[in-house]
Amino acid sequence: MSQQSLSDLNAASKDGFVAALGNIFEHSPWIAEQVAASRPFAGVNQLFAAMKAVVERAAPELRLALIKAHPDLASKTQRAAGLTAESNAEQSGAGLDRLSEAEYAACERANNAYRSKFGFPYIVCIRRHTRDSVLRDFERRLPNDAETEAQRSIEEICRIAALRLDQLVVSDDRLKVHGRLSTHVLDNHGGKPAAGIAVELVELAALGESRVIARAITNDDGRTDQPLIGGRPLPIGRYELRFSVGTYYLERGVPTSDPPFLDEIPLRFAISDPEGHYHVPLLITPCSYSTYRGS
Amino acid sequence: MSQQSLSDLNAASKDGFVAALGNIFEHSPWIAEQVAASRPFAGVNQLFAAMKAVVERAAPELRLALIKAHPDLASKTQRAAGLTAESNAEQSGAGLDRLSEAEYAACERANNAYRSKFGFPYIVCIRRHTRDSVLRDFERRLPNDAETEAQRSIEEICRIAALRLDQLVVSDDRLKVHGRLSTHVLDNHGGKPAAGIAVELVELAALGESRVIARAITNDDGRTDQPLIGGRPLPIGRYELRFSVGTYYLERGVPTSDPPFLDEIPLRFAISDPEGHYHVPLLITPCSYSTYRGS
Amino acid sequence: MSQQSLSDLNAASKDGFVAALGNIFEHSPWIAEQVAASRPFAGVNQLFAAMKAVVERAAPELRLALIKAHPDLASKTQRAAGLTAESNAEQSGAGLDRLSEAEYAACERANNAYRSKFGFPYIVCIRRHTRDSVLRDFERRLPNDAETEAQRSIEEICRIAALRLDQLVVSDDRLKVHGRLSTHVLDNHGGKPAAGIAVELVELAALGESRVIARAITNDDGRTDQPLIGGRPLPIGRYELRFSVGTYYLERGVPTSDPPFLDEIPLRFAISDPEGHYHVPLLITPCSYSTYRGS
């Protein structure tokens, strides 16, 4: 869906406004309808707060209907029957459209177990998770009682809505829904930023394949030109940064042993805060290194 | 073969001395014969130096015969036909008796390529290498000329002999044929050695499976009770030490994020000096770590 | 002297232009005169390059006259007789107007020794030096021959001129005559930037008193709101940064020994590149710290 400016939305007819924002909350245009009269909004944060307030003030049966309006995660049947464009993009982005048959079957069992216990689908803001952390989230939530899960579902729905709104609406202010992962390599042997180091970011998976999700070369300041992840939430999960340090020193003629004591350096860490800023620098010499969580 | 004391060897008959040391150099008792008259030896280093001098002074055709007395690496045919007990133990220790059919075939091709170029078998002191580094050694040596390779073979044969002598002969002095790999975990959050951390040492393999070759728990001094590798050469190759740091802080009630920023910390490094001392310590907090090659 | 915009200087009469820039090179308005016809200048770098080119192309006797137009460093007699406003400000900024009698006497002996050997005054761009490094510069240059020193003097005169021009002329571009010294404190115990740490920057002196030249408190990002030195050259010399780490952990209730293992942490380093960027961070826990030259 193409982006719209907040000023256009403020100026639009009520129908136009609701048409534009009808799927911010899945299949639930009534939320947009209820805030239309509160226009103009000074910023997208104010707009989102208004929509969230509608959800929180809604009668329990309406909130339950909102929950039930959501599809199952990774359901082939529902995908075949048609999802909202938003749901479709979110699930594909998380790779849920490319599961093996066994994985689809596991998802289906999980969905069914959850649905048969609570009477509504398992909902999670998939863009804030890796596959491993979705599984862990599911296992932690299944033992809860229905009231807790209804509340948790609403929280996740609001997170989904905030991300949809962030993508759709152009405003002077931004919703705080993005994290950032960056690195920096400092060469303590040469006494300067380490330029030209190949860096890979790998998303680790307990189940299935780990996969490289970003590649970069450090610039003259020892940084990558772009954050390794930016402009979106950081999916909760385990990661490994890999730095080609052996090649770096070899190319600069620094004497090392053969094979070099340090070659590819892996830094393994977890992300727990999708909206946080993670700076994971590497300080190197041919025979030592350090890292720390910076900011 | 059971160990013998140097004083017993000094006191033995010439026949007894040659019988004991006849296979220190593979199928070549003439080397022991030539040093028998130089007894008594003050130590095992003096004994080894005498045997090595015999090899170095030997006529070229004798040296070639010594080289040719060695078996191929990982040859099923020769293993079936019978190796010296020493060769058999060395090749088994390096896992060369447990190769897949494809690996045996690859070895056979390599041996044949080498033998057809030089007219003698490819010899390497296998206890100083991992499988990866044997392959690299082979690839580096194959382009050499025959004279260079004859000399390299004698060097490797002397290394093999030194290790056999070290295992066989008990003396007040020791041959410098052993390396040592150790670690030490310091908890810079708690300000003390990190006790109770599970450590794994993995031998990394470019081809085939990486495998855990040592496991330990750090003691009250943050060290392992035994070196991770000791009492033998450190096989040239790439390794990874893995430390269960997340569990350590969890058990001590130190607040961390969920999942913890650091959980299992991998330190990846190479060993290039089989007789060296490698100390690879880890300094940790819940959000940072350092390592360096110590001594 | 009040600042002038480059566009005003471009539009000024020749006399106005020369009046404004006459003392950029000490008592030497002929340099400004020679570049006046080359106006308009696109930027201050172009203006400076033009003036410098005039100096470099000048006949040897003119260059010598330029050198001789400079005062002695820290001469009470010359100060009493009157310096240019620029020289006066530069010498005062370096504390050369507040020397003890013994120091004045030492300066006078040095000036006389230099002048009697070379026939012209010892010139150095004082804003790029501490007192210690001026002394070292003097001792290194005194053994030179006259040709070398004439060339060195011109270099220093151009540095002085660049700094005067930078202060006088407002332009879209800037001359690269400023350095920057900054710090950053990261708390690896708490896993976040260390806010609220008192920092002192001390200029160390081999002779005379060391003195505190900047004080700051780290902000929420663990940095100081302003660089410790910025907007001017970093004087070559030795420095110490002092961080009140003991108080920081005490106020946060982190258990430490009594007295705490670490209290005030001194980082001692030298600046050799007045136009460089020096970032000297501190990574701390209650029982460990690290620093490095960053960028």
Added chain:
Amino acid sequence: MSQQSLSDLNAASKDGFVAALGNIFEHSPWIAEQVAASRPFAGVNQLFAAMKAVVERAAPELRLALIKAHPDLASKTQRAAGLTAESNAEQSGAGLDRLSEAEYAACERANNAYRSKFGFPYIVCIRRHTRDSVLRDFERRLPNDAETEAQRSIEEICRIAALRLDQLVVSDDRLKVHGRLSTHVLDNHGGKPAAGIAVELVELAALGESRVIARAITNDDGRTDQPLIGGRPLPIGRYELRFSVGTYYLERGVPTSDPPFLDEIPLRFAISDPEGHYHVPLLITPCSYSTYRGS
């Protein structure tokens, strides 16, 4: 006093035993008398425990007499009148015989204040303190009540006694009355222990002069041949280790800036546990360093 073996003391007459140990507790031979009949002692720890038990079981008036048998700290009058050889040596070792007139006067005021409040002298095991920490100890204890101070005095007296016993009696076991301060310099630029680095240990003083109390050169293992402090308690106080790192890299031809970014590196820390092991290593490159409290 010359050392005696425990076996000789076990075999001695009662008079001989008491004569030897009569001043372990200042002017209080009755303590040695009471344990003489418990001989033989298996070790010096058992002997000390027996003597300490006598003190702890003694009637309050006897304990008070023991306290009052001690001299004032740094009293010129009492020194002139004669101290036990042990007291004299302890006070001299701590430099209390070399105070300025002002310092003597300050000590006298302190002693008098304490004595007039409690009726007995201020007692501290001076070998476990620097002058700064004695002052702090005094200031902390003066506000206490008499009962608390009587108990604290007995503790200090037992510490003094343990140190005297440790010096006097040779036994297979040792009393745990010694600490150790050591260092280790690792060159992370060269990838090996840093040999040949000059190290100074300075005892810092808030009042009066800081003073160098140990000097050493690092050996091939990057350590000092002897601990910086060993074989005695580590005086509670603040210290600075100074390492000549600039010279080290200069002599090895490592390119650095001029002046070098790092030259003399100071590590400032406090000792709080006189019987502890403090290992304060330094990891260096020409542009970075780290330290931590090791063990």
